[in-house]
Amino acid sequence: MDAGSLNSSSNLKAQSRFSLQEQLLRRSSKENLDRFIPNRSAMDWDYAHYMLTEGKQAKENPAVISPSREAYRKRLAEALHLNRTRILAFKDKPPAPIELIPQENTSPSHLQAKPTKPRRHIPQTSERTLDAPDLVDDFYLNLLDWGSSNVLAVALGNTVYLWDASDSSTSELVTIDNEIGPVTSVNWAPDGHHIAIGLNNSEVQLWDSAANRQLRTLRGGHISRVGSLAWNNHILTTGGMDGQIINNDVRIRLHIVETYRGHQQEVCGLKWSASGQQLASGGNDNLVHIWDRSVTSSNAASQWLHRLEDHTSAVKALAWCPFQGNLLATGGGGGDRCIKFWNTHTGACLNSVDTGSQVCSLLWSKIERELLSAHGFNQNQLTLWKYPSMVKMAELTGHTSRILFMAQSPDGCSVATAAGDETLKFWNVFGIPEVAKPTPKANPEPFSHLARIR
Incomplete structure (x- = not known):
């Protein structure tokens, strides 16, 4: 092969090499803004030669270098930034990004940062206080309930009063004779118009x-x-105080359809799950039972599904979680002071928190993942907890005696509390719901025959 051919071949290789390098540079500047590409132009050849020859000899044979030369070498290294350890180098900095379009409103809606939710203000004092004379100071009773028609029922001694939250009017529903009183429990039916009243003489009236x-x-x-x-x-x-739990079908004359036996002392807490499938009961025997209708309906003995024995004091406070159907919160009395969380499918205790005081009542927020607890001795406070971390969000004080009863408004925002200090307080604890949903009207059919049954 002659010299001309060699020169031609060398030129072609050089052109192709420069062409390839030019393409890489072009691509890196336009397309590969997120990558570093090795480039010899970024290398300091003098520094590399120094490190590979004189610098290496100085490190390997320090004895042959005079003190004056060593001092000079250090000064030179500092001046020329030779105290580096790397020889190979890449580009010093990545190219600055080219902003072709202004930033605002350019991201897809699913990539845009969500606005930070403002922190909710929780008032530290009650927004209203009403007198509640003759309120029975008894931990085991249930004398307060807020119905779906926005009417609060409270039993004071032998009398049941109704307070209409829409216009703040008060009326008397019934006064019970002394022979059968006092009133020991009140509970609104789902329709918000019919109410059950439990009595000291073992009877229940429907109004x-x-x-x-x-x-x-x-x-x-x-x-x-x-x-x-x-x-x-x-x-x-x-x-009842007799330890029995009875299911009454209010549509028929022979109203007793099931009896649950499991508690040895007074049943002071009862709550049905939202699905209506499971019933939680708490008693003065420190027990919690979970009853399942699919299990008990076919069994004359009405065996419980789970028997929960972890509490060490009476269990009155029961609350089913609104966003997780099988989650139940329970609270123990003065000898226990704990809030416990249960998986009612398995019966497992998920968490236990020592609150430091008697737990009288529990309510879940319908808006946020929060739980409100009402307490007795010693602070007689309301405590708002963040679930599931159980971090205290607020502690609300105002009652001077234990908060015996607690009820939640239909919209889920307000809470009414009744205490042994004979006052009724209203608290704006849970805030304002984002979307106000109309309260569904309950089917009135179950109560259509009550007037004819005696």
Whole structure:
């Protein structure tokens, strides 16, 4: 091959090499803004030669270098930035990004940062206080309930009063005779117009609040006072001091349809789950039972699904979680002071928090993942917890005696509390719901025959 051919071949290789380098530079400047590409132009060849020859010899044979030369070498290294350890180098800095379009409103909607939710203000004082004379100071009773029609019922001694939250008007529903009183429990039916009233003599009365008249009396189930009530559509569940739990079908004359036996002492807490499938009961025997209708309906003995024995004091406070159907919160009395969380499918205790004081009542927020607890000795406070971290968000004080009863407004924002200091307080604890949903009207059919049954 002659010299001309060699020169031609060398030129072609050089052109192709420069062409390739030019393409890489072009591509890196336009397309590969997120990568570093090795480039010899970024290398300091003098520094590399120094490190590979004189610098290496100085490190390997320090004895042959005079002190004066060593001092000179250090000064030179500092001046020329030779105290580096790397020889190979890449580009010093990546190219600055080219902003072709202004930043605002350029990102897809699903990539845009969500606006930070403002921190909710929780008032530290009650927004209203009402007198509640003759309120029975008894931990085991349930004397306060807020119905779906926005009317609060409270039992004071032998009398049941109704407070209409829409216009702040108060009316008297009924005063019970001394022989059968006092009133030991109240609970609104789902329709918000019919109310059940438990009595000290073991009877339960059903009233129509709109017509202000008694519809019927349920007898023969209990042998002592009825301190707890819970509706499940047309089934009214009652819990007595005798330890029995009775399901009453209010549509029929022979109203007792099931009896649950598991508690050895007074049943002071009853709550049906939102699905109406499971019932939680708490008693003065420190026990919590979970009853399942699919299990108990076919069993005459009505065996419980779970028997929860972790509390060490009476359990009155029960609250089903609104956003997780199988999550139940329970609170123990003065000897226990704990809030416990349960998986009611498995019966497992998920968490236990020592609150430091008697837990009288529990309420879940319908808006946020929060839980409100009402306490007795020693601070008589309301505590708002963030779930599931159980970090305290607020502690609200104002009552001078233990907060015995607590009820939540239909919209989920306000909470009413009644305490042994004979006052009724209203708290704006849970804020304002983002979307106000109309309260669904309950089917009035279960109560259509009550007027004819005696």
